[in-house]
Amino acid sequence: QTVVTQEPSLTVSPGGTVTLTCASSTETVTSAHYPSWFQQLPGQAPRPLIYSSNTKNSWTPARFSGSLLGGKAALTLSGVQPEDEATYYCLLHFIGDPVFGGGTKVTVL
Amino acid sequence: EVQLVQSGAEVKKPGESLTISCKGSGYTFVNYWITWVRQMPGKGLEWVGRIDPRDSFSKSDPSFQGRVTISLDKSTSTVFLQWDSLKTSDTAIYYCARSFCSGGKCSDYWGQGTLVSVSS
Numbered sequence: 768q769t770v771v772t773q774e775p776s777l778t779v780s781p782g783g784t785v786t787l788t789c790a791s792s793t794e795t796v797t798s799a800h801y802p803s804w805f806q807q808l809p810g811q812a813p814r815p816l817i818y819s820s821n822t823k824n825s826w827t828p829a830r831f832s833g834s835l836l837g838g839k840a841a842l843t844l845s846g847v848q849p850e851d852e853a854t855y856y857c858l859l860h861f862i863g864d865p866v867f868g869g870g871t872k873v874t875v876l
Numbered sequence: 877e878v879q880l881v882q883s884g885a886e887v888k889k890p891g892e893s894l895t896i897s898c899k900g901s902g903y904t905f906v907n908y909w910i911t912w913v914r915q916m917p918g919k920g921l922e923w924v925g926r927i928d929p930r931d932s933f934s935k936s937d938p939s940f941q942g943r944v945t946i947s948l949d950k951s952t953s954t955v956f957l958q959w960d961s962l963k964t965s966d967t968a969i970y971y972c973a974r975s976f977c978s979g980g981k982c983s984d985y986w987g988q989g990t991l992v993s994v995s996s
Binding site: 824858866 | 920921923937971973978979986987988989
């Protein structure tokens with residue numbers, strides 16, 4: 768089965784910018800994979816942020832943006848806030864079945 | 877208001893059967909797929925499967941096929957995730973999510989999660 772890889776952890780300063788990526792072990796990530804991004808705060812259910820590469824869910828703050836970058840899906844957080852400290856998961860849809868990435872823990876420090 | 881409300885936590889023994897539920901409200905139930913996602917203790921998210929309420933067509937990840945059954949009751953706008961014989965490795969939080977786009981590839985509203993604990 769295809770493995771979806773994310774950075775295990777990233778640290779960013781408040782007000783800074785950080786980009787998370789989501790790569791496939793078998794193919795270049797494109798819009799056909801319908802990349803989605805989810806935020807999970809400790810002890811809470813995941814919350815969708817982005818779908819179809821770059822479309823924000825209605826509650827997604829403007830500082831979050833999705834894109835395709837260098838054959839990967841990417842989630843950029845601009846003007847990071849302390850409440851953005853969380854684990855972020857991507858999800859890619861393949862011809863077989865969807866696969867989640869392992870998650871990126873973002874620390875705001 | 878769109879809501880997905882899941883059934884409460886369960887404590888079971890290995891070999892027992894279990895059905896958990898996810899009830900949708902505040903939207904037209906048949907217009908959206910429902911997806912199930914597993915999160916084992918301290919681990920990441922895993923896609924379990926999804927069902928199309930229009931025709932009850934369901935699809936599960938190969939690693940869950942034969943272990944779980946996804947079904948629904950249109951009359952109550954409820955989707956179910958069922959096990960015939962639980963294993964300790966089924967211990968996890970299970971989330972349901974409303975899905976759209978082609979074949980349910982996008983999601984918006986999620987349930988609060990159901991904790992399933994399996995132990996002898």
